[in-house]
Amino acid sequence: MTDWTRRDFMKAAGGTALASTLAAHPAAAxxxxxxxxxxxxxxxxxxxxxxxxxxxxxxxxxxVCDVxxxxxxxxxxxxxxxARVEQFEDFRALLERKxxxxxxxxxxxxxxxxxxxAALKAGKHVYVEKPCSHNVREGEALVKAAAQSGKCVQHGTQGRSGKGIQDAVRFLREGNLGAVRAAKAINHQLREPIGREPDSDPPAGVNYDLWLGPAPKRPFSKNRWHYNWHWFWAYGGGDLVNDGIHQVDQARWGLGVGLPNAVSASSAQLFYRDDHETPDTQLLTFEYDQCHLIYEMRLWTDYPMEGHDNGVVFYGDKGILEIGRAGCSVTFIGQPKKKIGEGTDFAANIRNFLDCVKAGTPEKLNAPITEGHISATLCHLGNIASRVGRRLTFDAKTMACVSDDEANKLLGREYRSGYELPVV
Ligand SMILES: NC(=O)c1ccc[n+]([C@@H]2O[C@H](COP(=O)([O-])OP(=O)(O)OC[C@H]3O[C@@H](n4cnc5c(N)ncnc54)[C@H](O)[C@@H]3O)[C@@H](O)[C@H]2O)c1
Structure with missing residues (x-):
């Protein structure tokens, strides 16, 4: 799992990752x-x-703000x-603080x-967690608003700030593996079933209506609440946009590709027999002119697959390059595997954001919203292909699936009255 957990952060913050990031920026104090x-x-x-x-x-x-x-x-x-930290229930009140x-x-x-x-409209710089959008149309609106505002909008795909991954991508781009015609983004881990939970009253003091916001009104359930909302289409997009987006983003970055020509999906619930709406098993192929980006997700066992639990494998003429939790490595055909660098770096992604905010240089963001939006779009298209159950041909010029009204409807969403998207 490359998703950054509280425990991982504390480990890194006390250890070398954060320390070296801080040391690299002495002027910051x-x-x-x-x-x-x-x-x-x-x-x-x-x-x-x-x-x-x-x-x-x-x-x-x-x-800080939370409902x-x-x-x-x-x-x-x-x-x-x-003692000085102001607490808000409603982010709109927080955004009024000049x-x-x-x-x-x-x-x-x-x-x-x-x-x-809303934050850009209020003149703030934004670090938005991945996925930057709940659907493709939202991502387009955010890219446009970011450009108009001139503000920094960093995406939570922090792998882009990992020095080892940056080096690995450079290694690929320099042609060291020969032609790279495929990359496999692997998301393989145990995500426990959630069982079945009846609807109930929300916990006391919680503003559940503001939690729902743009999503349809629906009674409270513990299974659609903290964290578990990931597994319901109205709020999340399953593990493809949860953890898988990190691997999809790195695979796309390494291949040097943008939006695909077509997407096909085999997708199922082979494991969950519970309230989950999203799949536990997904095999997606994103087709490009010169290569394929494959996404393989299994959420039902924690064994290492092909030596990885979670990461990306690039397949070149001369060998393979791997990015994973254990770092980055290269194996030329007939030779032993050689480690070439470390992996993801949350602290470095924050540092890069702060530097760009202070210098007013959105063009120097490591994980800019323009890239975040494309990777989120791949994930949304993968989920749409899974849901409609057929291969989608995608036209990047019109940002629509060719001759597929049902799929195109899922590129956007209905907004609950009073929660229509802000216009920037
Ligand atoms: N970059 C990474 O590696 C990484 C790792 C974990 C999570 N994430 C992302 O972070 C996001 C949060 O994930 P999580 O696991 O912390 O979920 P979570 O459910 O634990 O936390 C979300 C919080 O947002 C609050 N909230 C809901 N509506 C709100 C509103 N209108 N205003 C203010 N607060 C509101 C909820 O009450 C909750 O406390 C997700 O989008 C996830 O994809 C990214």
């Missing part, structure tokens, strides 16, 4: 240049953001400046673009 940052959505990943941003001396997390009062209080309490320079968005996916557009 000037208090007058402090970025005033806020975190919207303080669940598992939002708390990683609050801690991650606050560990840089040139950044202060001044506000769940226990979670926003927990996030504020963990910060070094806890002294806030930038925000992290770590809500469920169905809110990502909505909050990002």
């Amino acid at each position: 000037v208090p007058s240049e402090r970025v005033r940052h806020a975190v919207i959505g303080t669940g598992n990943q939002g708390q990683n953001h609050a801690e991650g941003f606050s560990r840089f001396p040139d950044c202060e997390v001044v506000a 769940d009062p226990a979670r926003r209080a927990e996030a504020a309490k963990a910060l070094p400046n806890a 002294d806030i320079d930038s925000v992290s968005i770590a809500t469920p996916d169905h809110w990502h673009t909505w909050v990002a557009l």
Whole structure:
């Protein structure tokens, strides 16, 4: 699993990853240049953001926001400046604070673009968690708004800030493996079943209506709430847009490709017999002129597949290059595997964002929204092909599937009245 967990962050923050990132930026400690940052959505990943941003001396997390009062209080309490951290239930009130320079968005996916557009409108820089959008049309709107605003919009595909992965991509681009005609993005891990949960009242004090936001009104259920919302189409997109997007993004980056010509899918629930709507098994092929990008997902066993649990394999004429949790390695045909670098780096992605915010250089972002949107689009198309059950031919000029009204309907969504997307 390359998704960054709280435990991983603490490990890295206490160890070399964060330390070396901080050491590489000594000028960052000037208090007058402090970025005033806020975190919207303080669940598992939002708390990683609050801690991650606050560990840089040139950044202060001044506000946190969550519709769940226990979670926003927990996030504020963990910060070094806890007494000064303002807590908000409604991000729209937070965005009115003029002294806030930038925000992290770590809500469920169905809110990502909505909050990002509102934040840009309020003049903030944005670090939006992956996937940047809940559907393709949202991603297009966000790319447009980011360009118009001139603000920095960093995407939570932090692998792009990992030095080892940057080196590995350069190695591929220099032609060291010969022609690379295929890459396989592997997402292979155990995601436990969630069972069946009846609808119930939301926990006391929680603003469940604001949690639902643009999604259709529906009674509360523990299974569609914190974290488990990933497995319902109205809020998430399954593990393809949860963890798989990291591997899809790195595979696409290494291959040097953008939007595909076609997408086909074999997709099923072979394991879950519960409330899950999204698949536990997916095999997708994204077709390009010169190569294929394959995505293979199995969520039912934690054994290493082809030596990996999770990562990308690039297949070249002369050998293979692998990116995974254990780092990056290359194997030329007939020779032993050689490690060439480390893997993903959350702290470095934050550092890169802060540097760009301070310098006003969105063009220097490592994981810019333009790239995040394309990788999110691949994932959305993979899910659409899975849901309609056929191969999609995609026209990147019109950003639509050719002669497929049913698929094209899923490129957007219906917004609940009062929660239509903000226009920037
Ligand atoms: N980059 C990574 O490696 C990585 C790792 C984990 C999660 N993530 C991403 O982070 C996001 C959050 O994931 P999570 O696991 O923390 O989910 P989570 O359900 O634990 O947390 C989401 C939080 O957002 C809050 N929220 C919902 N609507 C809100 C609103 N309108 N305003 C403010 N807060 C609101 C919820 O109450 C909850 O506390 C997801 O999009 C996920 O894909 C990224």
